[in-house]
Every structure is written in structure tokens, then in C-alpha cells.
Amino acid sequence: MSETQEAIRLREQGTDEARLRLIELAERNPQDAVIAYQTAWAHDSLGFEAEAAPYYERALATxxxxxxxxxxVFVGLGSTYRVLGRYEESLKTLRRGLGEFPGDAALRTFLAMALYNVGETRDAAGTLLKVLAETSADTGVQRYRRAIEYYADHLDDVE
Incomplete structure (x- = not known):
């Protein structure tokens, strides 16, 4: 098993040892996008979001x-920026991710959270309603899917 594979195995177990090994690997291999991503992920999963961001950024740039x-990386970096209060960077990253992965439910869900954080509550709620309608296996949601999708874009409409 390679050093990278071993560090990934440890990261999957949620150990701080993985984070430390991945930092070392990232220092030795600054152009390795996979190591940068795994290092970001190790930091992020242990609550070190501020330290994760530069590794996510490196992974995207490599x-x-x-x-x-x-x-x-798009989900992790967009979410990390949001947690750090860097909302505009979060929105930009998540929208860039959606440019590459159109319609992706995870990216749209994190986008909704960031929209909420910048006060765009109508867009946030509408986005979440659409994701719910498209992805829920709940029979009640599916029974009313068309209505939910319609109202996602018409939350302020009244009769």
C-alpha cells in the first residue's frame, strides 16, 4: 500500500494521524491534486475548516x-467557505461547481444554505424545495411534486 493510500485509509477512519501524514505528503507533492484534496478533506472532517480551504483551492488549481x-472539492470548498463566513466565495464556488455538474443536488443544497446566509431567503427556500421534489422518495412529496416545484418559484404568490 502506498503512503497516499495508507493516509486515505486513515482519513476514512477519521484519525488526526491521517491529517498529519497528509500534510507531510502535500508538502512533498505540492502539485498533486489528489493529495491536496485528501488533505483538505482530512482537515475539514476534523473541524479545521480554515486549514482545509487552501488545500481545496490547491486541488482545484491543479x-x-x-x-x-x-x-x-466543489462541495467541500463551497461548504467550507460558507462555514467560515466567506459567503460570496461560497456562492461563487458552488455556482462554478454547478457549471460543471449541472443540477447536482448536493451542490444545490449547499448553495441554498449560502443563499440563506446572504439574505436571499426566497431563492434559498425555492432551491431546497426543488431539490426535495426531485430527490425525495417520500410518497407524499412525490404525490405533490408538481405543486412543490411550481411553488418553489412562486413562494410569494397569493390569491
Missing amino acids: EGLSTKDRHG
Whole structure:
């Protein structure tokens, strides 16, 4: 097992040892997008969001991520910026991610949270309603899906 694979295995277990190993690997391999992403993820999952952001940024700026990992970087970085109160950067990152992954429910959900944080509550609620209607397996939600999708864009309409 390579050093990177071992560090990823430890990250999956949620250990701080993984974070420390990944920092070392990232220092030795500054152009490795996968290591940067894994290092960001290790920090993020342990509550070190401020330390995670630069690694996420490096991962996005460097070639070599799989499509799945690139998606994870957009979700992780957008969410991290939001948690740090960097709302405009969060919105920009999540919208950029949606440019690459149109309609993605996870990105849209985090976007809704960031929209809420900047006071765009109508757009936030509408986005969440659409995600709910599209992804819920609940029979009640599905029974009223068309109405929910309609009202997602017409929350302020009254008769």
C-alpha cells in the first residue's frame, strides 16, 4: 500500500494521524491534486475548516482529479467557505461547481444554505424545495411534486 493510500485509509477512519501524514505528503507533492484534496478533506472532517480551504483551492488549481473528486472539492470548498463566513466565495464556488455538474443536488443544497446566509431567503427556500421534489422518495412529496416545484418559484404568490 502506498503512503497516499495508507493516509486515505486513515482519513476514512477519521484519525488526526491521517491529517498529519497528509500534510507531510502535500508538502512533498505540492502539485498533486489528489493529495491536496485528501488533505483538505482530512482537515475539514476534523473541524479545521480554515486549514482545509487552501488545500481545496490547491486541488482545484491543479490537474489530476477524477470527476468524482473534482465534484467533492466543489462541495467541500463551497461548504467550507460558507462555514467560515466567506459567503460570496461560497456562492461563487458552488455556482462554478454547478457549471460543471449541472443540477447536482448536493451542490444545490449547499448553495441554498449560502443563499440563506446572504439574505436571499426566497431563492434559498425555492432551491431546497426543488431539490426535495426531485430527490425525495417520500410518497407524499412525490404525490405533490408538481405543486412543490411550481411553488418553489412562486413562494410569494397569493390569491
